[in-house]
Amino acid sequence: MNWIKIFAHDVRCGLLRPRYILILIIFLIPCVACYSTVKSMDCSHTWIDYMIYSFQGLKPINVANASLEFHLPINWLLIMTCCMFLNLDYMLSDMTNFGQQVIIRCKNRTDWFLSKCMWNLCSTLMYFCCGWLTMVLFALITGGRITMENAPQISGYVFSSIIENITDSTFNITSTQVLIYCMILPMLSTSALNLLQMTLCLYVKPILSFITIMCILVISLFWHSPLALGNGAMLLRSALFFSGGIKPVSIAIAALSSIVICVFGGTLKFKKANILSMEE
Numbered sequence: 284m285n286w287i288k289i290f291a292h293d294v295r296c297g298l299l300r301p302r303y304i305l306i307l308i309i310f311l312i313p314c315v316a317c318y319s320t321v322k323s324m325d326c327s328h329t330w331i332d333y334m335i336y337s338f339q340g341l342k343p344i345n346v347a348n349a350s351l352e353f354h355l356p357i358n359w360l361l362i363m364t365c366c367m368f369l370n371l372d373y374m375l376s377d378m379t380n381f382g383q384q385v386i387i388r389c390k391n392r393t394d395w396f397l398s399k400c401m402w403n404l405c406s407t408l409m410y411f412c413c414g415w416l417t418m419v420l421f422a423l424i425t426g427g428r429i430t431m432e433n434a435p436q437i438s439g440y441v442f443s444s445i446i447e448n449i450t451d452s453t454f455n456i457t458s459t460q461v462l463i464y465c466m467i468l469p470m471l472s473t474s475a476l477n478l479l480q481m482t483l484c485l486y487v488k489p490i491l492s493f494i495t496i497m498c499i500l501v502i503s504l505f506w507h508s509p510l511a512l513g514n515g516a517m518l519l520r521s522a523l524f525f526s527g528g529i530k531p532v533s534i535a536i537a538a539l540s541s542i543v544i545c546v547f548g549g550t551l552k553f554k555k556a557n558i559l560s561m562e563e
Contacts, residue, residue: 286394293402297373298409306410309365310417313337313358318425321437330422331433331456334415334465337362339442340517343507343527356517360500363473363516366410367496370477371489373406374399396553400546403481407474411466431458442524456523464523468534472515475541476500479512482549509537 317336321328341356377399419429438454456464476496483492503513507520507529514520515534522528 286398289394289398290401293377293398294405296377297402298406302369303409303413305365305369306413307417309361310337310414311421312361314418314421316358318421320440321425321427324437324440326434326436327428328422328425328434328437329428329430329432330415330418331431331461331465332427332437333418333422334461335433335438335456335518337414337418338465338469338516338518340513340519341504342519344505356504359517362414363476363500363513364497366407366473367477367480367493369410370403370406371480371484371493373402374481375484375489392554393550396550397546399481400478400549403478404474404542407470407477411470411473415466431461432456433461442519460523463531464518464521468521468531468538469516471535471538472512475512475515475538475545478542478545482545482552485549485552509533512538512541 313336314333317333320336321332337358339356340359341354421427422429433454433456435455438456442454476499479499480492480496483495486492487495499511500513503511503517506514508514509529514529515538518524520529521534522530
């Protein structure tokens, strides 16, 4: 059995699962919250406004004043946590079922794990694509425009209560900035976290792996650094909003480095792993 057939099995069994319907519900929650603001302002809006609202995250906070500045970014946490939850169990559940036969037939553990890595990345891509589609459909239903630019007045209203002393021009986001900051960087950072979670499942129990990723997300709220991978999925931590923000190159390097380390580390671990003990 070659690698293509192994990956086809993962696409069929790992991506075509009913649980992915949950994505629509998760992304509808921030859309509805954002629309209440849009409706109160009585102005035109685009689907990008929903995306900006969903991934705004939390501004950098001073630990000394954390009790005064901190507020939990519920929408952001819901979106990130849901993505991790959906991908948590597939690798190990497949290993206890048809996956064992695949390993035996292909006679190559490296190919099997690399297929799981590719599935993991594709799963994250599908998660975001479904989320974007949800926002597009919601915008159409609520009379919004389908364009790659935001409505500056809506973004200004949303962020004015969060960021002080910020110029109005910052809220006029171009299509290139939308592509980089709102689409590529959040998806890349989430891909790194998802792959890290799957790789950790080779070392510890899945629940501990999930808790570890949740800890990284919480740490990201307090630590303003590209090394805290959650920062890449928060617009308020990026250079798009203020001069001290994290640059996209730094975010991309941190995420890609994490992905490469997870692929190599997971491959080496899985080649020597006792599969029977991992089933328990």
